[in-house]
Amino acid sequence: MMTKLNDLIAVANKLRAPGGCPWDAEQDHNSLTKYLLEEAYELIDAIESGKREDILEELGDVLYQVVFHSDLAASGSLGEPFDIQDVAELSAQKMIGRHPHVFGSAEELEKYAAKTGDDVMLNWDAHKQREKPERSSVLDGIPQALPALALADKVIGKAEKIGLLDADAPGPFSVTSEAELGAILLAIVSSGKSAGFDSERALRGAVRELQVEIREVELADANDAGVIGLPAEL
Template sequence: MEKLQSLIKTAHQLRAPGGCPWDAEQTHGSLVQYLLEETHELIEAIESGNRDEILEELGDVLYQVLFHADLASQGSLGEPFDLEDVAQKMENKMISRHPHVFGTAEDKEKYLAETGEDVVKNWESHKKLEKPGRTSILDGVPQAMPALALASKVMGKAEKAGILETSEIPTIPMETEEQLGKLLLAIVASARSVGLDPERALREANRELQAEIRASELQGDFDAGVVAFPTS
């Protein structure tokens, strides 16, 4: 980890007195736009499959993490914490959520996971134990996600909880992501032709769907599939 330690020192030196004025002026809030940009660039590199681009973009995302950790080490968020604290918290979380790997013999038997689906089910249970203050399956879902990704996330959680009536979801014939992509483009083109904003429209539909899901949770009817997929 010699190179990582060297990079941490470089990031700190850039923000220290006598370093880079721009770096010294940044805050957690001002860095958000760059975190988003670097993340999208990494996604693009991964989808292209280009090794050198992925290597570079992983570095850019890593540097964002180092930058935020260095800011926090100076007390920007109250009680200081640094990259070591971030790593420790993440390691604790990974060990806690993988008792089938790191647990006792009893834990490994209780949380036996032979498939990825088994792991996901256990993961959700562990998250509930870690976040006892959450009252909804939607708590913790970042609303700033792009509308399409948010819709998929919300529906996935509702389906797992048995709240969304999957049998009622209208089926549009398609077999590949290429077909899906063309369909989505056609929807966007149709919306634009009549002056509608597809992103805003889907965000509003997301809000309505989430409101229905939360209402069904309050009724305590978690497994009855009480929320029907909106068809109009």
């Protein structure tokens, strides 16, 4: 059943092997990063277009990036070798661990029973924390290289989780649709551009300040509790 995927793995391996493609052979994880980003954005474009053929093609391009990086790692590029089978195994373990309401013991199935996506998200951070107990902040693991809007959305969500922001409070703007929100954002960017400001940089700076506030709240809570770590409810 995995024949086609195995064929793709073999193609990537042959391209990088002696006698294969010189360009492929010259690449490393860092040089491939920009292509991974490009392919991910092209997939997003395809999804937004809703065209089956485009989505099929772009999913393949993203998949090939995973296969390529895995083939590099299998050659020892990152120290102890691993291959795409190891990647798949770790990913499966992670998904199983994060879904005890599906894969858990009878006790876990009862404890984490979920009927809606919101029910699942109530325990999501706790499941992730079990994977990485060394993390001491709800911000740990958020990629700071995210585009500013995506980063802002992530950080605001974390601020709501620790009670720094009220998720149920009305926002400063009354927005009734995504189209209206888009128009407001576009107007803000246009106003910033007219004034000579970089909207991406401006938002990134504001998000950095919010992250400082989050860490201050976490530190204060930890000091009050006499421990350092994530809030118990997370």
